[in-house]
Amino acid sequence: MKAFIAGVAVMATVLASPNLLAAPTMTIPVIVKNTSVPFWQAVFAGACTAGKKYGVTVPRLGASSEADMSGQIGIFENAVSGKPAAIVITPVSAEALGPAIDEAATKIPVVVADTPSNSKQVAATVMTDNVAAGRLGADTLAQEIQKKYGKAEGQVAILQFLPGVKSVQDRVDGFKDQVAKKYPGLKVVTTRIGDGSVTGSLNTTLDVLSTFPQLRGIFGDTFYSGLGVGQGIAETKAKDRVMGVTVDSTDELVKLVRSGDMKALIVQDPFQMGYLSIETAVKKVKGEKVNTFVDTGVHVIRSADLDTPEGKRLLNPDLSCR
Template structure:
């Protein structure tokens, strides 16, 4: 019986690889947390550029109207599996909810490459590679920048986005742990905007009002950091409360230039899209790929915003 089990497992593995090989060409489905964000649109730009070298493939790009609409993203993955796509590049909005859908792709011998956010350990066997910022290190980088600006004591607020998202867990976790290890700063929050700029603006306004002695504030993703910056400007606290943000669209660049935000940790979202497509095609072509790829992060402030290093990641 053991021999039969081993033979069956080997046959299943061979079938998976054979299916990948036969799938050379066809649709690549890129599914992200939301289509309504400059960050994810920059991922799309990178993916589109990579498709120029992916001969025989076409690409579809989609995401829910909001990052909090996890059920919609699950449906998108399941629909891609039902269409028998050649492969999926996925930014999972929840570490647990997407696992069953990714498992369905695995069972259908459809390779999956994850970008931006990790899924739970229960799903590790169902994807081939994970490309992302090291969010824990990025959170630490933001915390170090905060301590450098505000000192060792006082109150710092955390404006976060979707609780439980893989990137959020690493990013905010890294920020909090670094502050606890290297300062006596008191944390206010975190507050969750659900990645809605207007919600972040209102939440930040309330936090600033309730904490007139606040020394610093951290906006943990693009829409949250924009809302944070607008609240600081509208309340007259711009430049008076140290602000560290995340991501690097035109709004956030403007806040750095005018001093509303003192620094932004910028991911290479373009590279996530570009390398995501490259990696997926390599999987289909039986070329070796790393299980985990760090796509990097750059801390951008007023001093380095015009340098080549910063321009390579800003969007």
Template sequence: MLKKKFKLFGAALALSAMTLAGCSGSGETGGSSSGDSNGGGGESVSVVLKTLSSPYWKYVEAGAKAAGEEFGVDVTVVGPAAESEVIQQVNMLEDQVSQSPGAILVAPSQPETVVPVLENASSSGLPVLLIDTDVEFEGKTTFIGTENFTAGQEGGKLLASMLEKGDKVVLISGALGNPATDERIKGAKEALEAAGMEVVAEQPADSDKAKAMSVMENILQNDKDIKGVFAANDDMAIGVLRAVQAENLDVKVIGTDGTEEAVQSILDGKLAGTIAQSPYNMGYQGVENALKVMKGESIDERIDAGIDIITKENAQEQLDFLKSISE
């Protein structure tokens, strides 16, 4: 089994701030604020996420809010009910831009739909920092996140290490057009095929547990000889696992994101592993770097938040960390 290959970037920073992580969003389609506007001289940062309905994005929110408390910056976090609600995210983004914050952090669900808004915001002098998902546009300040292709590649390698050459595997992707999950799938597919695995199905499940379970049920109706599944996020991995368990099959399932539920499942001997990105760090470093830009300081054009390979060997350490930053 593979050992950890990537350290969580800035873990010490996150640990020093974890008592400040605060609570998660007030609702799936709403948002929340934190920070002391007096401490930051009235400065504010808006954060527009893909959704506030999943643990991964709540970790991003927790990191952003912790940084708001740490640096005395007013932080507003919003996100639609689901990652597939692309137009709702665009509307939220336009609303936040209209409120003239000091800077804005964005995790675009479908980059091409938000580029016009981002370009207009940037041209008006508003610093625009991307987190989790990168997109090229005129005036981008920086990208903070992990390389999704690499995360998928490591997931594919991990899954392949648990299987035999020639085994049948399945890829479960997110919403069509979501570049983050698309890149994870590309990376996993490359690694699995390079290791001699046979990819027999590749289906989208919109980053949703119920949909992933249904998709996997349909796949298993046609072929029960599946030996492994890579899912582009942990919610989908849990859904896949439920379908596999219902058929009493021995299928290795690897997820992505390193959520608390997934890590606990690994400890319970259910999920085989997950590729943990650093959502807390993305949120924290996003606000931290936004404040630097607002003060006229220069920052790197690309900031790596890091990834970690989680298996039963190191799952308890990851679970302890996640619990410490959860409400």
């Protein structure tokens, strides 16, 4: 009788303990482009938080450079060989990861985040609508030029992070499309493609400013290119005549917005991206219906927004696993 009572007590403890009920039942690795960058760390934090909710172990994996395509393919293939329930990856290249994803998807669900893959086998894509981000960048730059010059007209330039990255190419395409459709007074006089570094972006910005002395605005498609734009504008003391707008954010970019050397940031929600990626993967594993595209949103941050609650949440996401 005592043994029976003890057994009932143990069972009651198990049923009453949410932590025990939430013990991990599956593993879903998350592979990002660069583990040292705060944006990707926020993706990890969102994924880990969702993992806690759904009882999932979330290994954090990734290369040390966003240009390391072969390295990411190797990490992905090694993760797949561990036979996880599903896998989440942010591809450094839509083309390069396609074959590996095709093969992996015959065994497990693959959720792609941030950057789409050309694979037709992905379970879902969870990301910012990057074309919309580019269009919003065009609207924002046009507004800043109009504030300064009275009309949204004049020369503008685009500084692109790297060639061949679909997410950033979509931003550039969205920017150009919006300018062409909505702002006939603006002219994109040059689109420069960088080497993926801040130093390269800075040198390119300085060259653009020198080559086009009548320039009124520059659009950067990532924080790498954006830092080059902001630093170039600061170095040449051009903030009163050249408006800088970029996608993404870092602490240094926030400082450049405060100083006026950058006028606005077009920011994503990386925490939400990580959270929804795991949530979508779990649903797919369980056989539930999922949307094949999940939009995680995009927002404008100007100097007036930096210290608002929403601005702080977007610019300084909690990197802990909540």
